[in-house]
Structure formats: structure tokens, C-alpha cells
Amino acid sequence: MENSAIIIKKIKKPTKTSLWGQVIRRLLKMKMPLLGLAFLLFIFMFSFIGPFFSPYINLGVNPTNINQPPSLEHWLGTDKLGRDVLTRLMLAGRISLLVGLGAMIMSVTIGGLLGIISGFYRGIVDQIFMRIADVLMTLPGLPLLFIMAAILSEWKVPTEYRIYIVMLMLSIVGWPGLARLVRSQILSLSERQFMQATEALGLRDVRKLFKHLLPNIIPLLIVSGTLSVGGAILSESTLSFFGLGVVPPDASWGNMITSANSLIDFQKRPWLWIPPGLAIFFTVISINLLGDGLRDAIDPNMKRR
Amino acid sequence: MTTTVLEVKNLLTQYHTGDGVISAVNEVSFSIPKGQTVCLVGESGCGKSAVAMSIMGLIDPGAGAVKNGEIFFNRVDLLNIKKHELRQLRGNDISMIFQEPMTSLNPVLTVGSQIMEPIMEHEIISKKEAKRRALELIKLVGIGRSEEIFDSFPHQLSGGMLQRIMIAIALSCSPELLIADEPTTALDVTIQAQILDLLRSLKEQREMSMLLITHDLGVVAEVADYVIVMYAGKVIEEGPVVELFENPKHPYTQGLLKAKPVIGQRQEELYTIPGQVPNLATLKPSCFFSERCEHCMSICKEETPSIQTFDNEQQVACWLYKEVSIV
Amino acid sequence: MKGQTPLIEVKNLKKYFGESDRFFKRNASIVKAVDNVSFSINRGETFGLVGESGSGKSTIGKSILRLQSITDGEVLFDGKNLHQMSKKELRDLRPKIQFIFQDPYSSLNPRLRVGDAIGEALLDHELCEKHVVEEKVKEVMEICGLSKDQMNRYPHEFSGGQRQRIGIARAIILQPDFIVADEPVSALDVSIQAQIINLFSKLQRQKNITFLFISHDLSVVEHLCSHIGVLYLGTMMELGSRDQLYSKPLHPYTKALISAVPIPNPTLKRERIILKGDIPNPSKPPSGCKFHTRCPYAIDSCKIEVPEFKEVEKGHFVACHLV
Numbered sequence: 013m014e015n016s017a018i019i020i021k022k023i024k025k026p027t028k029t030s031l032w033g034q035v036i037r038r039l040l041k042m043k044m045p046l047l048g049l050a051f052l053l054f055i056f057m058f059s060f061i062g063p064f065f066s067p068y069i070n071l072g073v074n075p076t077n078i079n080q081p082p083s084l085e086h087w088l089g090t091d092k093l094g095r096d097v098l099t100r101l102m103l104a105g106r107i108s109l110l111v112g113l114g115a116m117i118m119s120v121t122i123g124g125l126l127g128i129i130s131g132f133y134r135g136i137v138d139q140i141f142m143r144i145a146d147v148l149m150t151l152p153g154l155p156l157l158f159i160m161a162a163i164l165s166e167w168k169v170p171t172e173y174r175i176y177i178v179m180l181m182l183s184i185v186g187w188p189g190l191a192r193l194v195r196s197q198i199l200s201l202s203e204r205q206f207m208q209a210t211e212a213l214g215l216r217d218v219r220k221l222f223k224h225l226l227p228n229i230i231p232l233l234i235v236s237g238t239l240s241v242g243g244a245i246l247s248e249s250t251l252s253f254f255g256l257g258v259v260p261p262d263a264s265w266g267n268m269i270t271s272a273n274s275l276i277d278f279q280k281r282p283w284l285w286i287p288p289g290l291a292i293f294f295t296v297i298s299i300n301l302l303g304d305g306l307r308d309a310i311d312p313n314m315k316r317r
Numbered sequence: 318m319t320t321t322v323l324e325v326k327n328l329l330t331q332y333h334t335g336d337g338v339i340s341a342v343n344e345v346s347f348s349i350p351k352g353q354t355v356c357l358v359g360e361s362g363c364g365k366s367a368v369a370m371s372i373m374g375l376i377d378p379g380a381g382a383v384k385n386g387e388i389f390f391n392r393v394d395l396l397n398i399k400k401h402e403l404r405q406l407r408g409n410d411i412s413m414i415f416q417e418p419m420t421s422l423n424p425v426l427t428v429g430s431q432i433m434e435p436i437m438e439h440e441i442i443s444k445k446e447a448k449r450r451a452l453e454l455i456k457l458v459g460i461g462r463s464e465e466i467f468d469s470f471p472h473q474l475s476g477g478m479l480q481r482i483m484i485a486i487a488l489s490c491s492p493e494l495l496i497a498d499e500p501t502t503a504l505d506v507t508i509q510a511q512i513l514d515l516l517r518s519l520k521e522q523r524e525m526s527m528l529l530i531t532h533d534l535g536v537v538a539e540v541a542d543y544v545i546v547m548y549a550g551k552v553i554e555e556g557p558v559v560e561l562f563e564n565p566k567h568p569y570t571q572g573l574l575k576a577k578p579v580i581g582q583r584q585e586e587l588y589t590i591p592g593q594v595p596n597l598a599t600l601k602p603s604c605f606f607s608e609r610c611e612h613c614m615s616i617c618k619e620e621t622p623s624i625q626t627f628d629n630e631q632q633v634a635c636w637l638y639k640e641v642s643i644v
Numbered sequence: 645m646k647g648q649t650p651l652i653e654v655k656n657l658k659k660y661f662g663e664s665d666r667f668f669k670r671n672a673s674i675v676k677a678v679d680n681v682s683f684s685i686n687r688g689e690t691f692g693l694v695g696e697s698g699s700g701k702s703t704i705g706k707s708i709l710r711l712q713s714i715t716d717g718e719v720l721f722d723g724k725n726l727h728q729m730s731k732k733e734l735r736d737l738r739p740k741i742q743f744i745f746q747d748p749y750s751s752l753n754p755r756l757r758v759g760d761a762i763g764e765a766l767l768d769h770e771l772c773e774k775h776v777v778e779e780k781v782k783e784v785m786e787i788c789g790l791s792k793d794q795m796n797r798y799p800h801e802f803s804g805g806q807r808q809r810i811g812i813a814r815a816i817i818l819q820p821d822f823i824v825a826d827e828p829v830s831a832l833d834v835s836i837q838a839q840i841i842n843l844f845s846k847l848q849r850q851k852n853i854t855f856l857f858i859s860h861d862l863s864v865v866e867h868l869c870s871h872i873g874v875l876y877l878g879t880m881m882e883l884g885s886r887d888q889l890y891s892k893p894l895h896p897y898t899k900a901l902i903s904a905v906p907i908p909n910p911t912l913k914r915e916r917i918i919l920k921g922d923i924p925n926p927s928k929p930p931s932g933c934k935f936h937t938r939c940p941y942a943i944d945s946c947k948i949e950v951p952e953f954k955e956v957e958k959g960h961f962v963a964c965h966l967v
Binding site: 360361413475476477478506507508509510511513532533534535536537538539541558559562563572573574576578579580581583584585586587588589591593595605608641 | 676678696697730803805806834835837838839841844845856860862863864866867890900901902903904905906907908909910911912916917918923
């Protein structure tokens with residue numbers, strides 16, 4: 013008895029040839045995506061754990077110590093209200109990353125769900141969802157965001173909710189592209205013989221959707237989700253830069269760069285806008301490197317039989 | 318004494334795969350006499366196409382390379398000539414046709430211009446003359462309405478038609494050697510019969526040598542003069558077609574012939590070769606067929622048998638016959 | 645037990661493509677992929693459908709199982725019209741009527757372990773208790789020549805022959821009465837092909853399953869099928885028992901088809917009929933007898949009149965003016 017239990021356990025253990033195992037092994041062989049991943053891990057630790065090591069985390073405005081250049085006490089100097097720029101950069105990172113991730117999760121959920129339903133059931137449902145997507149995609153994204161943000165400002169939404177509303181706005185702009193991608197993938201999967209086979213076996217729709225179609229589009233969702241985080245961070249920065257996204261006193265990398273708006277700050281106090289600029293630049297590039305790497309690792313064309 | 322057109326000696330072609338380096342062609346030697354059709358037979362993955370690619374110098378350098386051996390075409394060493402000399406030979410003296418005629422032609426050019434291309438590339442003749450030759454070739458491969466076909470695009474023609482066009486292109490410079498890689502596998506039986514008939518009559522008319530690569534023993538029996546059977550990158554048996562079919566010596570050849578259902582010879586149960594083709598990356602010195610062989614002996618698992626010639630020109634690489642000759 | 649009651653009856657089956665093309669209606673050409681085909685298969689029998697590309701043999705196979713809609717005609721399974729069933733009735737019937745696909749590579753979901761792939765239909769149709777599914781999967785894997793400890797592997801770890809065994813296991817685990825096998829061995833190498841053909845013979849002997857076996861390979865069909873229909877451009881040309889068809893073929897197309905198959909015997913000198921020309925484009929089939937453009941014996945009436953599909957001896961039908 014015991015013997016057979018052991019044998020079953022051995023068999024049940026996922027073999028290293030499982031598809032995800034292969035993806036991870038392939039990913040581990042790539043240099044640039046790993047570099048991206050490493051930087052992302054760093055920036056997450058920097059933003060979420062970093063502030064606890066900062067002596068300035070509970071200190072807000074300090075009028076006696078404004079616009080100091082970098083020094084031993086303030087490694088990245090202070091801003092016009094005397095706040096430590098490094099600490100603010102960390103706190104801003106929290107918000108920017110959260111907005112990016114939140115917007116991604118929302119648009120992947122909405123886009124994925126609507127895409128699957130459209131592609132699988134087709135017909136009138138498909139028509140409705142896709143026309144909505146078409147309309148959203150034909151409207152230029154940035155002005156749309158501006159208008160929505162302006163309306164929000166008009167309604168005087170409390171600042172602590174702004175971040176969630178920014179996420180929602182970004183996902184409204186982000187889901188149509190994803191939904192179309194997922195839908196076309198589902199359509200092409202439906203033509204594959206193994207989907208015909210599920211029809212021949214007479215399987216229920218639920219099983220077709222969740223056991224057969226979903227696992228096959230998860231790689232796509234992961235890759236495009238990853239890449240969309242970068243886009244969301246950029247859009248958030250843009251909005252915040254124009255004072256329409258996350259607004260002070262909350263910090264985000266976007267609204268930190270706003271200081272570059274003033275000519276004096278731009279010329280004389282580069283410590284105010286260069287660090288958030290670099291943070292955005294490297295975070296987005298790392299995300300893109302990781303996303304591209306994931307795509308290559310998952311790409312079935314590279315898979316050997 | 319017939320002259321030898323192509324001679325391959327100890328050819329070793331290796332590919333890099335995820336599992337490691339594999340020897341797709343493993344110490345293969347053979348020769349093709351003038352005017353003869355030699356068939357390379359084997360199942361998928363046995364290296365028969367890799368032989369053709371090695372001869373043509375078409376192995377993708379990123380994927381693999383010829384590591385050892387010699388290939389002589391009319392005493393020219395193909396592995397050691399300059400690139401432009403090889404290009405001059407290809408299409409002019411050696412031509413190749415592939416399995417998929419649909420993907421071997423450029424979809425945006427007319428069939429006619431694609432036949433004229435190699436003629437104008439290799440010979441200095443006027444466009445008018447080239448067109449006349451092209452029309453002649455279209456007639457030669459058994460298509461009427463040559464003018465109409467000349468101006469049509471590949472997608473307007475059927476698979477059998479396109480394979481004829483491919484043959485016309487291959488013949489355009491009257492090659493001495495035609496390499497045909499599974500030329501009829503993608504075609505229907507009635508069309509296959511037409512193409513095989515065409516290849517046979519062309520060979521006779523033009524005294525052309527042919528290397529035909531196929532997995533179908535029926536096709537081999539129809540067109541071959543000499544047969545080479547490959548398994549896992551090695552030649553395991555070769556011989557003149559009649560001898561080989563009447564008296565196959567290697568257990569694999571015997572098995573292949575017995576495993577194929579033949580019209581008019583129905584049996585209740587087909588003979589089967591158990592198991593499957595081994596993974597080329599994990600081969601150890603042994604007879605590569607030993608795991609599936611019903612006559613497997615201890616030596617088969619330890620040493621690779623070398624090829625051995627019998628009186629009737631048949632050659633076999635199998636320990637069963639070595640034992641006999643030693644005793 | 646081989647009874648004489650037909651399990652499957654196909655009556656005047658028609659499947660046209662291209663007619664409902666809304667966007668290109670002006671120059672839409674109707675392809676009559678299947679044009680008025682009738683035949684029946686008795687319980688326990690294996691019926692072979694042969695034909696070249698464009699003959700409509702796969703379309704018939706898929707239409708019979710209602711994996712495709714039909715334009716006209718009837719398909720009766722055990723007397724019930726499959727194409728008039730409700731979705732619910734059809735789903736309940738699915739386990740009884742199974743399909744085996746040609747391409748063992750694309751007919752398996754790459755992200756599903758093979759054990760799950762074989763057992764999932766049992767679960768989905770609630771045909772047995774959850775805990776016995778694994779037992780049953782192991783049992784059929786063994787029958788199909790797979791080792792039962794491979795059930796947690798993914799399809800890409802298997803060779804073509806093994807995948808075809810998986811496809812067969814997935815069909816027979818449901819204990820079907822009827823299986824349509826669409827070119828199940830044509831993608832396989834000779835030595836593997838023989839293994840799968842023998843597996844089919846074993847299932848025929850042991851399971852009393854009725855088969856519709858679709859193939860372009862006449863030697864395989866002769867080996868496995870007791871009755872055979874020959875298709876050309878969507879029309880049945882000849883139909884009869886194995887002996888009738890292979891020993892005394894009547895239709896010139898059947899004769900040519902049989903003689904075109906290369907035989908692995910270099911000393912055998914046969915008289916071969918090499919057909920002229922190509923298979924016509926199915927969207928522009930020839931008038932009269934569809935075969936007249938390639939028929940070596942065609943007479944004038946062949947070009948005009950469609951030959952009647954008539955019974956020349958018991959169970960042997962042929963559509964030809966010359967017979």
C-alpha cells in the first residue's frame with residue numbers, strides 16, 4: 013500500500029517538462045529580461061520597504077530647509093517645501109507602481125473577460141462588445157483621459173480616492189485593445205482541431221472555456237498585461253504632470269516632475285526632476301524588457317517538440 | 318564501366334537542438350552512377366533530407382553543419398569550393414525539387430518568369446530565347462496550353478501542376494543530377510502516378526541521374542535502380558532494387574516491407590516493428606535499431622555494426638550477418 | 645455480433661459551401677463539397693470512404709457527427725435524425741458517437757495533461773464516479789498501448805504515433821457505438837502506421853464498435869474496411885463490399901485509383917491506368933458525369949447526362965454509363 017502511495021506521489025510531482033517549467037527555464041537563460049526583473053524587484057523594495065529606513069518619513073514640510081542640493085543628510089536634496097526628495101521618490105514609487113498594477117489588473121480582467129465571451133459566443137454579444145471597443149479605440153486616448161480627469165476635478169473628488177479613479181480611467185482606455193487581442197486569439201483557437209475535438213466529445217461550455225481556452229490565452233494575458241503596466245505608469249505620469257492625476261500632497265513620479273515646469277527649477281535644481289524621470293524611464297524599460305522576454309519564452313515557435 | 322556522377326564519403330552532418338548535438342547524417346557513404354536513380358528511404362527523422370541539404374550546401378549555418386566527410390560531384394569537391402562556384406553548380410548541374418510545390422514558388426511572380434529565371438541566370442541568352450525554352454519545358458513536363466500557363470500565377474494552379482512546374486524549373490538548365498525530396502508526398506495518388514511516370518521518362522530521355530528521397534516503399538519500387546535504407550542517421554542497408562526487395566537482409570528493412578499494407582495482399586494482422594525511432598541526442602555506440610529488433614543480441618547493444626558487402630552488391634550493417642561471416 | 649440492421653443511414657446528404665457569403669455575394673461560387681451522397685453502415689461493420697483531395701470525404705465524416713451543418717439530407721443514427729436533435733439531446737448522444745482526428749499534433753490541447761484529456765469527457769458527462777475516472781483512464785491507456793504512468797505528461801512529450809493512441813483512447817473511453825476516424829494513420833510513418841492499424845483491428849474485434857474510416861490510402865482501407873465507398877468531387881462513384889470493389893472494380897475511376905497505388909515490388913509489371921489531367925476545381929465541376937474529363941472511356945453521353953447510381957449486383961452500386 014505504502015509503495016503504491018509513493019509511486020503515485022512520484023507521478024503526481026510536476027515534471028520539469030511542464031509547459032510553465034519550460035517557460036521559466038527559458039527565461040532564466042535570457043540576460044536582458046532578467047536584468048529587467050532584477051531592477052523591478054529593486055524598485056519595488058525601494059518603494060515599499062525603503063521609506064521605513066528613511067528618517068524623514070514622518071516629517072512633512074520643513075520651511076527652514078527648502079531647495080537644498082544633495083548632501084549627506086538629504087542624498088537627493090530637498091524640494092521647495094523642504095521635504096526630502098529621496099523619501100518622496102520612494103513614496104511616489106508606491107503610488108505609481110500601484111496605479112500601474114491596478115490599472116493592468118482591471119484592464120486585463122475587463123478586456124480578457126469581454127474578449128473571451130466575444131470570441132466564444134460570437135453573434136450579437138460579440139457585435140455589441142466590439143463596437144464599444146471600436147468607439148473607445150477611435151477616440152484619442154490622451155484627450156479622453158484629460159477630459160475625464162477634468163470632470164473629476166470639477167466634481168471635487170477627495171484626493172485619497174483619486175488614485176483609484178486614475179486606475180479606473182486608465183483601464184477604461186486600456187481594455188479595448190486587450191479585448192480585441194484576446195478575441196482574435198480565441199477565434200483562432202476555436203479553429204484549432206483540439207477545440208473541434210471538445211465539440212466531438214460534447215463537452216459543456218464551462219469546460220471548454222476554462223479548461224481549454226483559458227489556459228491557452230493565459231500566456232498572452234501575462235505578456236500583454238506586463239507590457240501594459242509600463243504604459244499605465246507612463247499615462248499616470250502624464251496625467252499627474254498636468255495636475256490631473258494624482259495630486260499633491262500625494263506624490264507620484266509624474267507630479268514630482270512637474271517641478272521641471274519652472275525654469276529656475278529646471279536649470280538650477282536638477283535633483284528635483286532628474287530622479288523621478290530616471291525612475292520612470294528605468295521602470296518602464298525594465299517592464300518592457302521583461303515583457304518581451306516572457307513573450308519569447310512562451311512563444312510556441314521557439315518550443316521544440 | 319559507368320561513370321560516377323555523385324560520390325558521398327563518410328558524410329557527417331550535425332544539428333544543434335535543445336537536447337544537444339545530434340548527428341542527423343552519421344557516416345553516410347554512397348555514390349550515384351550516371352543515368353541511374355538512387356532512392357534514399359527511411360522514416361521521418363532518419364536524416365534522408367539532411368543528406369540532400371548537405372549535398373546542396375543548404376544547411377542553415379545557425380542550425381547545423383557538415384562536420385566531416387567528402388562530397389564529390391564529377392570529381393569536384395562540393396564541400397571545399399567557393400560560394401559562387403557552388404551557386405554556379407546549383408541549378409545548372411544539380412537541381413532540386415521539394416515536397417511542397419505550393420510554398421516553393423514565389424506567389425507574386427508568374428510561373429513563366431520563374432522558369433526563365435535560372436536559364437537567364439546561368440546562360441547568356443536573350444529573353445526571347447529564354448521564353449522559347451521555358452515554353453518548351455512546360456510542354457516537356459506534360460502540360461498543354463503552355464502559353465496560358467506561362468502567364469499564370471502559382472495560386473491559379475493545382476498542386477500537381479505546380480510540381481510539374483517545379484520539375485520544369487529544375488530541368489531548365491539540363492542538370493546532370495536531380496535531387497527530389499519527397500516530390501509526390503503532398504499529391505493525390507492519381508497525380509502521384511502521373512509525376513512518377515514523368516520523372517521516369519525524363520530520366521530515360523535525358524540520361525539524367527536522380528537522387529529520390531521518399532518514405533514510400535511503393536514509390537521506391539516503381540522508380541529506383543538502387544536503394545539506400547537509412548535509420549537514425551545511418552545507412553543500414555543498400556542494394557540494387559530487385560535484390561533488396563526480394564531478399565531484404567536487415568531486420569528493419571524486412572520489418573518495413575512487412576508492415577506496409579499492400580493492395581491485393583490482405584492479412585488479418587499487419588507485422589509491426591515495436592517501439593519508436595530513438596532520440597538521436599541520446600544514442601550510444603550500438604546498433605541504433607537494437608531496441609526495436611527482434612533478433613537483438615548482446616553485441617548489438619555495445620557496438621555499432623559497420624556496413625558489409627555481399628556478392629550480389631547488397632550491403633548491410635547488421636551483426637546478424639557479421640556472425641555468419643566470422644563463423 | 646454483426647447484425648444486418650443499419651446503425652448509420654445517410655440519405656441524400658448535401659453540403660454546399662459559399663452560398664451564405666453575405667459580403668461577396670456577387671461573385672460567390674457555390675462549392676458542392678458533398679452532392680447527394682447516400683449510404684448506410686450496419687452495426688459492427690467498418691465502412692471505408694476513399695477519395696482524393698476535394699472529394700468531400702472529410703466533410704461527410706464531420707457532417708455525420710454534426711460537427712458541421714448540412715445543406716440538405718438526413719443522417720440517421722439508430723433511426724434518430726441527428727440534424728434535427730435539440731442541443732441537449734445531441735450532447736447526451738455525443739459519448740455514443742465519437743471522432744478521431746487526422747492530425748495527432750493539433751487535436752490535443754497542448755496545455756492539458758493527457759490523463760485529463762482522456763478522462764475529461766467521462767467527468768463532464770457524469771458517466772462515472774469521480775474516483776473511478778483515473779482507473780478507467782489507466783485501463784484504456786493500456787488497451788491503446790500507452791503506459792499508464794504517462795498520464796501526467798503533456799502532449800508535446802509524445803511522438804505522433806503515441807498521440808494518435810491518445811486520441812483513440814479519448815474516444816473509446818466513452819464506450820461509443822460509432823466512431824468516425826478521419827485519416828487517422830496518414831500522418832504517421834510506416835512502422836508506426838502498422839501499429840495503429842493493428843490497434844484498430846483489435847478494437848474492431850473486441851469492442852463491437854461501428855467505424856466510418858476515411859482515408860485516401862486504398863491499401864489501408866482494404867485492410868480495415870468490409871464495405872467501401874469511392875468518392876469523386878463530392879459524388880459517390882462506386883460502393884460495395886471489399887471483395888466486390890477490389891477484385892472486380894466497375895467504375896473507371898476506381899480502377900485507376902487502385903492501379904495508381906504504388907506496390908512495393910519492383911519485379912511486378914502491372915498494366916497501369918494513368919489518368920490524364922487534374923482533379924477539376926470543385927467550384928466548377930464538369931457537367932454530366934463529373935469524371936468524364938479524365939475518364940479514358942468517356943463517351944458523348946457522359947458529358948451531358950449524370951449517370952444513375954445503380955445496383956449491379958447485391959450491395960454493389962456504381963454510377964457509370966458504361967456499366
